[in-house]
Amino acid sequence: MGVMLSVKDLVVNYGAINAIKGISFDVNEGEIVTLIGANGAGKTTTLHAISRLLKPKQGDISFCGQPISQMEAHKIIGLGLTQVPEGRRVFSQLTVQQNLALGAYTRKDGADAVAADYEMVFERLPRLKERRRQIAGTLSGGEQQMLAIGRALMCKPKMMLLDEPSMGLSPLLVQEIFRIIHDVNKSGVTVLLVEQNAKMALEIANRAYVLETGTIVMSGDAHELANNDSVRKAYLGG
Amino acid sequence: MQFLSYLVNGISLGSIYAVIALGYTMVYGIARMLNFAHGDVIMVGGYIAYTVMTTMGMPALAGIGAAVLVCTLLGVTIERVAYKPLREAPSLAVLITAIGMSYLLQNLALLIFGSAPKSFSSVVSFQPLRLLGGQLIITGETLTTILVSAVIMVALTLFVNKTKVGHAMQAVSEDKGAAQLMGINVNATISLTFAIGSALAAVAGVLLCSAYPTLIPTTGAMPGIKAFVAAVFGGIGSIPGAMLGGVLLGIIQSLSTAYISSQMADAIVFGVLIVVLLVKPTGILGRQTREKV
Numbered sequence: 003m004g005v006m007l008s009v010k011d012l013v014v015n016y017g018a019i020n021a022i023k024g025i026s027f028d029v030n031e032g033e034i035v036t037l038i039g040a041n042g043a044g045k046t047t048t049l050h051a052i053s054r055l056l057k058p059k060q061g062d063i064s065f066c067g068q069p070i071s072q073m074e075a076h077k078i079i080g081l082g083l084t085q086v087p088e089g090r091r092v093f094s095q096l097t098v099q100q101n102l103a104l105g106a107y108t109r110k111d112g113a114d115a116v117a118a119d120y121e122m123v124f125e126r127l128p129r130l131k132e133r134r135r136q137i138a139g140t141l142s143g144g145e146q147q148m149l150a151i152g153r154a155l156m157c158k159p160k161m162m163l164l165d166e167p168s169m170g171l172s173p174l175l176v177q178e179i180f181r182i183i184h185d186v187n188k189s190g191v192t193v194l195l196v197e198q199n200a201k202m203a204l205e206i207a208n209r210a211y212v213l214e215t216g217t218i219v220m221s222g223d224a225h226e227l228a229n230n231d232s233v234r235k236a237y238l239g240g
Numbered sequence: 241m242q243f244l245s246y247l248v249n250g251i252s253l254g255s256i257y258a259v260i261a262l263g264y265t266m267v268y269g270i271a272r273m274l275n276f277a278h279g280d281v282i283m284v285g286g287y288i289a290y291t292v293m294t295t296m297g298m299p300a301l302a303g304i305g306a307a308v309l310v311c312t313l314l315g316v317t318i319e320r321v322a323y324k325p326l327r328e329a330p331s332l333a334v335l336i337t338a339i340g341m342s343y344l345l346q347n348l349a350l351l352i353f354g355s356a357p358k359s360f361s362s363v364v365s366f367q368p369l370r371l372l373g374g375q376l377i378i379t380g381e382t383l384t385t386i387l388v389s390a391v392i393m394v395a396l397t398l399f400v401n402k403t404k405v406g407h408a409m410q411a412v413s414e415d416k417g418a419a420q421l422m423g424i425n426v427n428a429t430i431s432l433t434f435a436i437g438s439a440l441a442a443v444a445g446v447l448l449c450s451a452y453p454t455l456i457p458t459t460g461a462m463p464g465i466k467a468f469v470a471a472v473f474g475g476i477g478s479i480p481g482a483m484l485g486g487v488l489l490g491i492i493q494s495l496s497t498a499y500i501s502s503q504m505a506d507a508i509v510f511g512v513l514i515v516v517l518l519v520k521p522t523g524i525l526g527r528q529t530r531e532k533v
Binding site for chain 2: 053054055074075076077078079080084085087091092093094095096100103104105107108153157
């Protein structure tokens with residue numbers, strides 16, 4: 003199990019605000035690693051810096067040994083690193099099928115291989131199959147989240163970054179989304195999961211990092227952290 | 241019969257507005273900016289076609305081809321040089337840059353071609369169509385304009401809705417960040433949009449100058465503004481909206497000129513815009529953007 007994603011001394015400024023103050027962490031191949039923390043701790047900023055939607059001020063990010071902190075945002079996906087962004091951000095005026103097709107936008111392995119992957123996505127997320135011709139903006143929040151995950155799967159990722167996938171969903175749907183994330187990981191995709199729902203995140207993760215106002219304050223085995231007193235007090239409601 | 245002839249003229253003029261409005265609306269949809277220099281690209285298209293056809297004596301098709309080529313390059317260059325550095329700047333700065341670019345193009349044309357009007361020779365060579373026993377006469381220019389515009393609108397609609405690149409453009413228009421996560425090159429998409437819009441402006445310029453043959457450096461200004469109105473009227477950012485807005489605007493203008501007052505025609509056109517925006521602020525086919533949590 004080699005290191006897949008490595009972040010070293012990352013500093014990101016958001017305008018005048020010093021959002022990330024020099025954090026370092028690794029994600030190993032095959033793992034689910036979660037980054038938990040309160041609102042405004044810098045979780046989304048960290049993911050945006052990895053996906054190059056934000057320019058880091060300092061620090062090195064490498065994926066599968068290749069430095070990516072200077073790369074253009076649209077080239078990142080070509081390495082097999084995809085992101086399911088906060089708030090789903092599906093293309094609301096396109097159909098489910100067209101959204102999935104955009105997920106495969108950079109693939110060059112031919113229409114047959116892509117078509118096979120539509121079936122793979124529909125098999126894992128059957129609700130999308132029923133709604134494949136529906137305009138994405140008319141889907142429910144949970145279905146949009148499934149579409150965002152399905153769309154990310156269409157690029158045949160090695161690693162998936164997920165930003166608050168449970169946000170705004172009912173407890174039942176949260177369960178289902180976490181089951182899907184678990185499945186995705188079992189199929190060989192390494193996962194970096196950002197969550198406010200620390201309880202659920204720590205349950206499925208192998209390891210975790212706790213982020214507080216731009217600094218990593220704690221890290222370790224997910225189950226150990228779930229039983230840690232200060233983590234329980236701050237993030238798990240006592 | 242008079243009415244029919246005014247209507248056909250209105251549709252023809254409106255088709256030109258529609259083709260120009262497509263450029264405004266696509267650029268707005270993708271880059272979220274109002275490219276006020278768009279109207280002047282029409283004028284550049286007119287001058288290029290004039291130079292190739294009249295000064296150099298080459299056939300009409302060469303003139304059209306040259307106009308499309310030069311305008312496409314011009315549009316892409318304008319975006320690269322003037323607008324791209326301002327991608328993150330306040331929208332007011334971009335707007336003022338666009339207005340500055342508009343005057344720059346007009347004054348460059350003045351410098352190169354002079355202020356004396358050029359007489360544009362029509363690219364259409366076939367005879368007027370006589371219908372209903374000669375009572376309704378449709379000129380070759382009118383007919384060509386309507387046909388060419390219809391083909392452009394159908395082709396563009398198919399391109400945007402049925403092709404992978406078209407879907408990528410829609411994705412960039414809706415959410416640049418998410419589009420980048422899909423691996424879509426946003427800069428290249430914006431360049432492509434300017435290229436298409438400017439190529440359409442060149443075609444519109446040739447059609448416009450064929451129907452109204454006086455070519456001066458400000459030729460593109462008024463049609464540019466009208467087409468902008470058409471784009472807002474139909475719902476800025478919406479492709480079918482720009483088409484509908486353009487054609488309606490042409491019809492309103494033509495009928496007002498015929499039945500109310502030729503001096504009041506422009507005032508009526510803008511008056512209708514104000515009423516439409518009061519009733520439906522997003523324009524006829526404009527969409528309210530909603531967010532789902």
